[in-house]
Amino acid sequence: MIDFLKLTSLEDVTEMLWADGPAALLIAGGTDILVHPEPFSEKKILIDISQVDELRKIEFEKKGLIKIGAAVTHQEIADDPLIRRRAHLLGLACAAVGSTQIRNLGTIGGNLGNASPAGDSIPALACLKAEIILTGRDRQRFVPILEFFKGPGETVLGFDEIIEAVKIPIRKGRTVAFFKKAGQRKGMCCSKASVALIARRHSDDRLSKVCIAMGAVGPEVIDVPEAARALEGQVLGAQVIRAAADCCCRAVRAIDDIRSTAKYRRHVVGALLTEGLLEIFDHMSKLKKRRKRRLRRLR
Ligand SMILES: Cc1cc2nc3c(=O)[nH]c(=O)nc-3n(C[C@H](O)[C@H](O)[C@H](O)COP(=O)(O)OP(=O)(O)OC[C@H]3O[C@@H](n4cnc5c(N)ncnc54)[C@H](O)[C@@H]3O)c2cc1C
Structure with a gap:
């Protein structure tokens, strides 16, 4: 009782x-x-x-x-x-x-x-x-x-x-952020692997104060300062994104368990980070186009 x-x-x-x-x-x-x-x-x-x-x-x-x-x-x-x-x-x-x-x-x-x-x-x-x-x-x-x-x-x-x-x-300045997870299904399931990122976005599209953390790929949540350093002060591009994704894959300390394998988790964190950064890249490109249009109208 x-x-x-x-x-x-x-x-x-x-x-x-x-x-x-x-x-x-x-x-x-x-x-x-x-x-x-x-x-x-x-x-x-x-x-x-x-x-x-x-x-x-x-x-x-x-x-x-x-x-x-x-x-x-x-x-x-x-x-x-x-x-x-x-x-x-x-x-x-x-x-x-x-x-x-x-x-x-x-x-x-x-x-x-x-x-x-x-x-x-x-x-x-x-x-x-x-x-x-x-x-x-x-x-x-x-x-x-x-x-x-x-x-x-x-x-x-x-x-x-x-x-x-x-x-x-509370963070100062304009920020960009994402949370991405991979699970067995799209909803109603716990993460096999997850990646969160936050960074400050500058007017010239450089990123600073980058923080990246990963879930479900080790005994505890892992922060990945090496991946953050690969993005610090950079404008997003293929090489920079690849370098950060590689750092995330290397930092994985996962085991095989009921939800997934260590091999899959190592691969998928890189893919999740890349997907999130590409979304940020698209978002910043749209903002840049909008800024250009506004400038043209003012001239
Ligand atoms: C079908 C299903 C899907 C789920 N999907 C996800 C998912 O996608 N992502 C995810 O993160 N989780 C998921 N979960 C897990 C769960 O829903 C979350 O972890 C949720 O946040 C637990 O909160 P709760 O209030 O229900 O915790 P409870 O079940 O009430 O408590 C959980 C534990 O925390 C302790 N606790 C609760 N509150 C306090 C407090 N204030 N101080 C100290 N100890 C405390 C309790 O004693 C217990 O040990 C899922 C669960 C189910 C059943």
């Missing part, structure tokens, strides 16, 4: 965890827990946090930060106007999760808590240099996204802590 508690305040949740942490299991959307019920056997209390007010908000904070509560769903993130304007990459990743039903239930906190290397929000959060806020009864700590994971299914979260929110620093 397991007791079920639905709490609505963060204080009550942290009190419960402080008192009964090892016996308690948090549930938000339930889209991971309910299909992998193994942890239930060791737990005595299931705490539903899906309606905790403090965890349900997306807020703009001072110092150029966006704070996203852990119980905000993927669909809410994808649809949010602030995210669309200032952290579009995360919106793209959340829009690529599962299906409408999964996106309406599954939360960003659950995606992190599950700690799957295939979690789609994680490469995007890595590119955005997000920090996770972990809260306990008497303490709060801020953990950089990639330091949160210790391996597949393992995190630094303590028994008495909850993921309260994710903080994302």
